[in-house]
Amino acid sequence: EIDHVTHALDIPTPTRQKMVKSLQKVLPKELSRIFFGGPTGSDAVEQALKLAKYNTGRYGIIAFEGAYHGMTGSSLPLTADSSHRDGLGPMTPGIQFIPYPYSYRNPFGCPDENLHIQAAENLDRVLSDSHSGYSKPAAVILESVQGEAGTIIPEPIFLQKVREICDKHDVLMICDEIQAGIGRTGKMFAFEHAGIVPDIITMSKALGGLGFPISAIAYKEKLNTWPTGKTIGTFRGNMIAFAAGSAALEWMAEHGVVEHAAELGQKCMVKLKELEAGSAIVGESRGIGLMMALEMVKDKQTREPAPKIAKSIRKYAHQRGVMIEVGGHHGNVARLLPPLIITEELAMKGIEIIAGVIKDLESGELKSP
CATH class of the missing domain: 3.90.1150.10 (Aspartate Aminotransferase, domain 1)
Known part of the structure; x- marks a missing residue:
């Protein structure tokens, strides 16, 4: 590919089309729309947030303690580690955190067997209670398995309950699959362990096959409301990354x-x-x-x-x-x-x-x- 067209923005080249088809083979059919962003995972998170805010008309986001979602303008405030934000002053408003079900260091003090349901019910509580200090957000974003927090693995019931609660409150669910996705957890995507489908997922890292820079989001058809040119970016048409990503996905399937x-x-x-x-x-x-x-x-x-x-x-x-x-x-x-x-x-x-x-x-x- 490097001897041919290497960069083509949004032009639907054969290489780009092949990458889309390779992704469609592994994505749930409900996530029928794919959008390529800039070259990093942070770019994918930024695009997911924009899509959620545009579709809901709301700007708040609920994230989880321990989260890592990136280092750029709106992804950094979603990253829980304060050392990444210290000295930078006020950041994107409307972002609030709630506890993630961290079994070894139970944040609720409840019996461990109740932790994962308790963590999900806490989300329901803050969304239901007008005095919780949480306004209705555009989306809830979470890592299907938390990475930088120390490989924190939720039980399937947690993600299942979060999915139900988001539907109940008409709030979008975003699963960040940048680190846990593309086979890392023994499923193509970590949310699949819970048998759910988020509204939006973010992808990067292993998506580039041999380490080429690429990011993408996949989302449901109902969210495909962006007007032409509403969100753009120079480095989202990297043909080498598309070729490597497609080849890697096909090779992974072929070799189990x-x-x-x-x-x-x-x-x-x-x-x-x-x-x-x-x-x-x-x-x-x-x-x-x-x-x-x-x-x-x-x-x-x-x-x-x-x-x-x-x-x-x-x-x-x-x-x-x-x-x-x-x-x-x-x-x-x-x-x-x-x-x-x-x-x-x-x-x-x-x-x-x-x-x-x-x-x-x-x-x-x-x-x-």
């Missing part, structure tokens, strides 16, 4: 990559749960597909976060050949996000190396600040 992620993720979690059981500093191991995490603590009883230990695991694991991320509300979560095509042998070797690092940290052979 999503199914592989689901099956291998289950095997990895068996090993990670064994690691949790045998360690005094692994508070919880959790995962869905190949989106996994270890929440590190100083003490399992108090669950006091141990961010320095998480950073030490990242450092020493890297020295031994394994790259991980660190995230979480307290910076104490070691996040494991291997390639979706990783072999079982390599995945198990990686977990073995991480387990070895944790063992050496506990014994004092390796030092943590």
